[in-house]
Each structure stands twice: as structure tokens, then as C-alpha cells.
Amino acid sequence: MSTPFVVAVPSKGRLQENAESFFARAGLTLSKAGGARDYRGTIAGVDNVEIAYLSASEIAANLARGSVHLGVTGEDLVRESIPDADKRVLMIEGLGFGYANVVVAVPQAWIDVRTMADLDDVASGFREQHNHRMRVATKYINLTRGFFARHGVGDYRIVESAGATEGAPAAGTAELIVDITTTGATLTANGLKVLDDGVMLRSQANLVASRDADWSTGARETARVILDHIAARARASKYREVRTRFAGCNDALLSEAHNRFGVVAPFGGPTSSGMLTLHCPPGKLYALGSFLREHGAETVSVVSLDYVFDRENPLFARLEAFLRQ
Ligand SMILES: Nc1ncnc2c1ncn2[C@@H]1O[C@H](COP(=O)(O)OP(=O)(O)OP(=O)(O)O)[C@@H](O)[C@H]1O
Ligand SMILES: O=P(O)(O)OC[C@H]1O[C@H](OP(=O)(O)OP(=O)(O)O)[C@H](O)[C@@H]1O
Ligand SMILES: [Mg+2]
Structure with missing residues (x-):
């Protein structure tokens, strides 16, 4: 094998x-x-x-x-x-x-620090006052280096953190953190805030x-x-299948439906008996149903699709x- x-x-x-x-x-x-x-x-x-x-x-x-x-x-x-x-x-x-963002977060108590530029100012003064560089706790070492460099922040040191990163500032092992967040609840619970331009990655x-x-x-x-x-x-999940039958359907109507509702006709225009199958984005179904009836359709049915196998x-x-x- x-x-x-x-x-x-x-x-x-x-x-x-x-x-x-x-x-x-x-x-x-x-x-x-x-x-x-x-x-x-x-x-x-x-x-x-x-x-x-x-x-x-x-x-x-x-x-x-x-x-x-x-x-x-x-x-x-x-x-x-x-x-x-x-x-x-x-x-x-x-x-x-x-979905989660990798963010730069600092203590909420740092009221004057809102942006990466503010952080750069803090970093420069930090070493003189404290005898060591500003510490950033994170497991995202490479992302942090790249992002800080792009923002011209160089005066800092990374403290590698494998877990409970948000606790580092309160524990005194770092001044700020880079971590992943979804709801922000963990940051808030630890008295931290995300810098205005501190979203490094939307993941x-x-x-x-x-x-x-x-x-x-x-x-x-x-x-x-x-x-x-x-x-x-x-x-299949991008569309619902819409079926109808009406005599007055023509290419102009189909192209209007395409332009207004993002509808596609996977099997071409209506059959000889006027049956028409369309695929329509879920948010446009009611509008399309109204449009088709205004133009002569008696009944419009809609079903969910499990799979749409395309040649492409x-x-x-x-x-x-x-x-x-
Ligand atoms: N709120 C969140 N916090 C952390 N990760 C999240 C969140 N929401 C989505 N993710 C995603 O889930 C991924 C895995 O995180 P998770 O902590 O669940 O992994 P894990 O199984 O604990 O792995 P490991 O042991 O390597 O940490 C993250 O890297 C991120 O892409
Ligand atoms: O913004 P929130 O919605 O509060 O989520 C963020 C928290 O969730 C993750 O930890 P996780 O629960 O995966 O635990 P772990 O660190 O042990 O992997 C992440 O490291 C944050 O601590
Ligand atoms: Mg985890």
C-alpha cells in the first residue's frame, strides 16, 4: 500500500x-x-x-x-x-x-497610553526609571517582534509565557502582554486594555x-x-434553491435578478414548460420571491441545499x- x-x-x-x-x-x-x-x-x-x-x-x-x-x-x-x-x-x-485577535494589551491604569506610538514613548523612558527594559509577556514571539519593529518600538524585552499570560502584569513578571482574545473578558478581568492600533492579527x-x-x-x-x-x-451553504414556473421569464429578467439579488441560474434559463431553478443568497430570498411574483410567477418555493457539485x-x-x- x-x-x-x-x-x-x-x-x-x-x-x-x-x-x-x-x-x-x-x-x-x-x-x-x-x-x-x-x-x-x-x-x-x-x-x-x-x-x-x-x-x-x-x-x-x-x-x-x-x-x-x-x-x-x-x-x-x-x-x-x-x-x-x-x-x-x-x-x-x-x-x-x-475567530480571535492577537492583540497588544497594557494595564488600564496606563491612561495616557492608547497607541503603539504612546507605547514607544513609555518604552524609551522605562529603562532609565527602572533599570531594565519594558517586558512583554507572550507566546507569540515572532509576531510580536515583527509588529513592534513595524511600529518602531525597539526598547523592550520578551518574556516567554506559555499560559495565563494575562496575569503577568499583576504578578509583576511583565509590564504588558501580547495574547489572543475573542470576547475580551479575560483581558478586562485582569485590568488590561487593547491599544487602539494594537490588533496584530485577525485570526x-x-x-x-x-x-x-x-x-x-x-x-x-x-x-x-x-x-x-x-x-x-x-x-451549497452560500445559496438556497429557488424554484418557480412562469411564462414571462426571459434573459432580461434573469440578468436583472442576477444584478439585484446575486442570483445564479445553475441549469440555464427556464425549461420549455417555464420551470426555472435559481440559486439565491439567503439574505435576498424574500426580495427575489417578491420580484418573481411581481413579474408573473404564481408560486415560488425555496429549499436548503446540502451539496452543489460543480465541474470547477x-x-x-x-x-x-x-x-x-
Ligand atoms: N478565545 C480564544 N482563545 C484562544 N484561542 C482561540 C480563541 N478562539 C479561537 N482560538 C483559536 O484556537 C487555537 C487553539 O487554541 P487552544 O488554546 O484551544 O489550543 P490548545 O488545544 O489549548 O493547544 P495548546 O495546548 O497548543 O495551547 C488558537 O491558536 C486560536 O487560533
Ligand atoms: O477574550 P476571551 O474570550 O476571554 O478569551 C481569551 C482567553 O482564552 C484563551 O485561553 P484558553 O481558554 O484557550 O486557555 P489556555 O491558555 O489554557 O489555552 C486565551 O489564551 C485567553 O486567555
Ligand atoms: Mg490554549
Whole structure:
């Protein structure tokens, strides 16, 4: 048997549940042969695939190394742990969950410090007053260095923090922090505030491909099949299917519907008996239904779509273009 195609899926933490349901929605049923504690799995009906259950940060490291082909992980981890990330990996698609910002946060008591420029002023004076440089607690060492350098802040020292970073200023081990936040509740609870221009990265969970994995013909074919499932689901969730029948439908009407409501006609114009199938963005359904009735439709029905299989597979096309570079 040839070497398996490896897909890395978060095994714990913030992304786990959403990642598993993302694959399930795409019709890819993940199963763990050895039960819940097994860290290897398969996808029903797709041969020669191995699911590797890893933590989100291990997934980023494995993508960098090329020991997994595809993985789901946070953009924050990709950008922090992979130098020159855009060359080593492809973020095929944002998955619409795991939203979080990497931010610079300082004590709320620092009332005069609102921006990175203010922070630069504090940093310069800090060493003279305290005999050491201003300390920034974070696990995002590379992101912090890059962001501070872009803002011309140089007089600081990073204190590496693996957890409970928000507690560092109160504990006296750092003056400020760089960390990830979603609701901001942890920052507030620790008396910290985000600088006005202190959002370093807006992150979400991504489907990521590794350049350095083994992309043999067989592996590419497996990727095509997996991405075909995901693209079909993505296309389906962007639209609802609208069906109607009316005699007066013509090209001008269809193009007006396209321009006004973002509607597409996947099977072409009306059939000889006047039946018409349209795909319409969910937010425009009522407007489209009214428009069709104003122009003579008697009845308009709307249903949800599970999958839309297209000849084009934009996700696989993106992967092929990346591997060709
Ligand atoms: N509020 C949040 N706080 C932290 N991470 C979040 C949040 N919302 C989404 N994420 C995303 O989830 C990713 C994984 O974070 P999480 O703390 O759940 O991982 P973990 O399983 O604890 O891994 P590790 O043991 O490596 O920290 C983050 O890097 C980020 O991309
Ligand atoms: O802005 P909020 O919604 O308050 O979320 C932010 C907090 O959540 C994360 O920790 P997590 O719960 O993942 O614990 P961990 O540090 O042990 O991974 C993160 O490190 C922050 O501490
Ligand atoms: Mg964590």
C-alpha cells in the first residue's frame, strides 16, 4: 500500500468541536478505529487517508515540516510558528470559526497610553526609571517582534509565557502582554486594555496545505476528492434553491435578478414548460420571491441545499496553483 494521505484535525481545545462538524457537514465522516482515545482515524469512503488528531499548535508544526498534507488550525499559529508562512503553506480557506485577535494589551491604569506610538514613548523612558527594559509577556514571539519593529518600538524585552499570560502584569513578571482574545473578558478581568492600533492579527481557523508534504499523483487525487466535498458544501451553504414556473421569464429578467439579488441560474434559463431553478443568497430570498411574483410567477418555493457539485473546484485549483509555484 502507498503511504497514506494525512489530514491533521484538532484533538482538543477551542477548535476541536467545530473542526469535526466542519468535516461532517462536508460529508466527510471521520472515525476513530480505536475509540475516543485513539489519535489516528480514517474518513469513511475515502481510501488511504489517515486522520492525525493533534493539538492546534502541533498541527501548525507538522504542516511546516511536511509530515501532514492538510490540516485545520488557527492562522495565528501558522503565522507565529512558520517563518515565511506564505511560501511553506497555503491557507486554502478560512473556515468561519475560531475567530480571535492577537492583540497588544497594557494595564488600564496606563491612561495616557492608547497607541503603539504612546507605547514607544513609555518604552524609551522605562529603562532609565527602572533599570531594565519594558517586558512583554507572550507566546507569540515572532509576531510580536515583527509588529513592534513595524511600529518602531525597539526598547523592550520578551518574556516567554506559555499560559495565563494575562496575569503577568499583576504578578509583576511583565509590564504588558501580547495574547489572543475573542470576547475580551479575560483581558478586562485582569485590568488590561487593547491599544487602539494594537490588533496584530485577525485570526480564524483555516484549512491549510503543506508544500513539503509528499504530493505524488495519488496524494493529489486524494486532495482533489477531499476538497471536492468541501467545495460542494461551501457552495451549497452560500445559496438556497429557488424554484418557480412562469411564462414571462426571459434573459432580461434573469440578468436583472442576477444584478439585484446575486442570483445564479445553475441549469440555464427556464425549461420549455417555464420551470426555472435559481440559486439565491439567503439574505435576498424574500426580495427575489417578491420580484418573481411581481413579474408573473404564481408560486415560488425555496429549499436548503446540502451539496452543489460543480465541474470547477476552486479549492483544488488554488492548491494546484500553489504547488506549481
Ligand atoms: N478565545 C480564544 N482563545 C484562544 N484561542 C482561540 C480563541 N478562539 C479561537 N482560538 C483559536 O484556537 C487555537 C487553539 O487554541 P487552544 O488554546 O484551544 O489550543 P490548545 O488545544 O489549548 O493547544 P495548546 O495546548 O497548543 O495551547 C488558537 O491558536 C486560536 O487560533
Ligand atoms: O477574550 P476571551 O474570550 O476571554 O478569551 C481569551 C482567553 O482564552 C484563551 O485561553 P484558553 O481558554 O484557550 O486557555 P489556555 O491558555 O489554557 O489555552 C486565551 O489564551 C485567553 O486567555
Ligand atoms: Mg490554549
